[in-house]
Amino acid sequence: MFFFRIVMMSLRGLQTNLMRSLLAMLGVIIGVSAVVSAMSILSGAQKEIAERFESMGADQMIIATGSGRRQARHVSFDALKPEDADALIASCPLIIAAAPEFQNIAQVKHLQKNKQTQLLATTEAYSSMNDYQPAEGRFITREDDRAERKYCVLGYEIAGDLFGNLSAVGKRVKIDGQGFTVIGVMEKKGFLGFRQVDSQVIIPLSTGLKKLFGVKFVTMITAQAKDQELLDAAILQAKRSLRAEHRIRAGTPDDFQVFTREQAKEQVADFTQIFEIVLYSIAGISLVVGAIGIMNIMLVSVTERTREIGVRIAVGARRRDILTQFLLEAMVISCIGGIVGVVVGAAFADLLEQWTRILHTFTPPSAVLLALFMAAGVGIVSGIYPAIRAYNLDPVEALRYE
Amino acid sequence: MTVPKADDPTGLPVSAPNIVASPAGRSMIRVRGMTRVYRMGDATVHALSGVDLDIEAGEYVSITGQSGSGKSTFMHLLGCLDRPTAGTYELNGQLVTRMTDAEQARIRNKNIGFVFQTFNLINRTKAIDNVAIPLIYARERRTRDRAMKALEIVGLKHRWNHKPSEISGGERQRVAIARAIVNEPSIVLADEPTGNLDSRTGEQILDIFDRLNAAGTTIILVTHEMSVAARARRLIHMADGRIDADAPVTDALRTELLQSAVLGAAHFEGHVLTSSAAGIKNKKN
Numbered sequence A: 001m002f003f004f005r006i007v008m009m010s011l012r013g014l015q016t017n018l019m020r021s022l023l024a025m026l027g028v029i030i031g032v033s034a035v036v037s038a039m040s041i042l043s044g045a046q047k048e049i050a051e052r053f054e055s056m057g058a059d060q061m062i063i064a065t066g067s068g069r070r071q072a073r074h075v076s077f078d079a080l081k082p083e084d085a086d087a088l089i090a091s092c093p094l095i096i097a098a099a100p101e102f103q104n105i106a107q108v109k110h111l112q113k114n115k116q117t118q119l120l121a122t123t124e125a126y127s128s129m130n131d132y133q134p135a136e137g138r139f140i141t142r143e144d145d146r147a148e149r150k151y152c153v154l155g156y157e158i159a160g161d162l163f164g165n166l167s168a169v170g171k172r173v174k175i176d177g178q179g180f181t182v183i184g185v186m187e188k189k190g191f192l193g194f195r196q197v198d199s200q201v202i203i204p205l206s207t208g209l210k211k212l213f214g215v216k217f218v219t220m221i222t223a224q225a226k227d228q229e230l231l232d233a234a235i236l237q238a239k240r241s242l243r244a245e246h247r248i249r250a251g252t253p254d255d256f257q258v259f260t261r262e263q264a265k266e267q268v269a270d271f272t273q274i275f276e277i278v279l280y281s282i283a284g285i286s287l288v289v290g291a292i293g294i295m296n297i298m299l300v301s302v303t304e305r306t307r308e309i310g311v312r313i314a315v316g317a318r319r320r321d322i323l324t325q326f327l328l329e330a331m332v333i334s335c336i337g338g339i340v341g342v343v344v345g346a347a348f349a350d351l352l353e354q355w356t357r358i359l360h361t362f363t364p365p366s367a368v369l370l371a372l373f374m375a376a377g378v379g380i381v382s383g384i385y386p387a388i389r390a391y392n393l394d395p396v397e398a399l400r401y402e
Numbered sequence B: 001m002t003v004p005k006a007d008d009p010t011g012l013p014v015s016a017p018n019i020v021a022s023p024a025g026r027s028m029i030r031v032r033g034m035t036r037v038y039r040m041g042d043a044t045v046h047a048l049s050g051v052d053l054d055i056e057a058g059e060y061v062s063i064t065g066q067s068g069s070g071k072s073t074f075m076h077l078l079g080c081l082d083r084p085t086a087g088t089y090e091l092n093g094q095l096v097t098r099m100t101d102a103e104q105a106r107i108r109n110k111n112i113g114f115v116f117q118t119f120n121l122i123n124r125t126k127a128i129d130n131v132a133i134p135l136i137y138a139r140e141r142r143t144r145d146r147a148m149k150a151l152e153i154v155g156l157k158h159r160w161n162h163k164p165s166e167i168s169g170g171e172r173q174r175v176a177i178a179r180a181i182v183n184e185p186s187i188v189l190a191d192e193p194t195g196n197l198d199s200r201t202g203e204q205i206l207d208i209f210d211r212l213n214a215a216g217t218t219i220i221l222v223t224h225e226m227s228v229a230a231r232a233r234r235l236i237h238m239a240d241g242r243i244d245a246d247a248p249v250t251d252a253l254r255t256e257l258l259q260s261a262v263l264g265a266a267h268f269e270g271h272v273l274t275s276s277a278a279g280i281k282n283k284k285n
């Protein structure tokens, strides 16, 4: 009850010095809102990344060019060949499917409609491995690939963009100026891994490599193990097979890297940790600035209210009560700043989500708690010195103060 | 406990104070050898040098003296706002000079009410909140009714919702008195309470003191004005940190005081106490 009264008293003080109090809070507001919005963005991203990883099979491995080792001297980006996928199936008993991929941006045209979109050159296995089926027509086959046919399968969204409600199957489109026949439209899927596949156009791998891109390598190969339990063994087989295929001598590092869903998750976790450290450093700095701001205002307040302090002591306040009052006052300023900061931060994250339409944000309750906790801490730290100054005032001199 | 007073022009009820009977027939206030020395670098200022004084419960005492004679210093010591360099101070038989800060705070809160020349109200809060401050430090739960009652005693109930900046100087001082008496203290210490007010407004303040005193509150009032001093029933004169005159305010003295009030305080300082009041000079217990 006593503390409640004291808090009410300080609230009234803030009200009369509204502008000044707001300025004092500014540092805390900025610090807290930075933390809350960054945490919202971060946890939104983490949540989303986790979901994306779920759509990637736990029994799959991704083989990409490059060496896992950073100090590798010479890594060619063209090390992975389309034939490697066949070799994996042929020489690794634990690998039951492999889909080589080459990805690029392409211009897709139908009549007047023109779209820039993701183009994926791959093989038959892609559909079954990802459990991603055509809703209409058919997917590309081994035969389409072997014959280098100019066939394409449209993602759900791009089909709608180009053809509206009309059936796309059998129609002709131009991809980077070359004519293709639409043989199928895929089901609506959203994300596969980190790729938004609904706006993607799929063509046979050899057609893409030879007729569109003019290259002899692939960007990655997704391979599926017989069983999730056997994934590690399958990776060993794949590595041995690819080293043999690429004629890599013993003692020379791989010219490719293999990673699984779990490893990718760890990498992302490492990255987010770095992000978090940076974030908390920024938050820490702005909170220190906020604390200095509040301390400054509190010192001014103690000086301005010297007489008031004298009066309070004269009517029976103990020195301890004076200390408590100023400490609580600093905490009230800081916590109000904290609450405002939480609201501003969450709103900012929300706005960001609406503006960008890519970022998904999520304000976790822990962020709110942490922010308020920090604000209270800032209040104590910034209030203690001014409160001690008030505590040490001599009442007689305080009453005489002009 | 309210004591209606027949001859009270406002007819307002006045609360009886927290009178604690002094044990063993001792005075309520008993000061011996009270000394206060200020040290400023090498120089020392003897603001108070060995004051002896007894004041009984229910007295109405005024203290006069030239500027710098130590009146305020003495009031601060009586009000437990300061500690003497030497000497003892007993209040209701308790040795105040031995008390801890917290104990003294309790005495200030419960037994003493301060009224200042400059009112010293907190400007950002309403009259009623100003009056309630001592109750808050007394950890009272319900403060509103008591603060209202104190405002009623000083005749300002209708101004409870006003901030100090919205009322006149006299009204401000009445709010300050309400704050001083809200905890029903046995002593009210007033340091030049009418110093910032015109004489008519000052009269209203003094009327309130009269009523409080009639209801049993001990009043100790510092003033430069002889007309104000004449309202008390005992007059103390200080010079150079000492009490050099202490006399009951008889009708004769009152007349002289009122005359000197017309002629000016300087006359009183030089004449009254040295000639006609010489007989009461240096009256000791």
Ligand SMILES: Nc1ncnc2c1ncn2[C@@H]1O[C@H](COP(=O)(O)OP(=O)(O)OP(=O)(O)O)[C@@H](O)[C@H]1O
Pocket (backbone or CB within 6 Å): B038, B039, B040, B045, B046, B047, B065, B066, B067, B068, B069, B070, B071, B072, B073, B074
């Ligand atoms: N904090 C202090 N430091 C040094 N000297 C002080 C201090 N306070 C008071 N004094 C000195 O003590 C003496 C008594 O001061 P005090 O305020 O008690 O006088 P007073 O009688 O109340 O005067 P006035 O009528 O002007 O209010 C003065 O000489 C004053 O200068």
Ligand SMILES: [Mg+2]
Pocket (backbone or CB within 6 Å): B071, B072, B073, B191
């Ligand atoms: Mg004085």
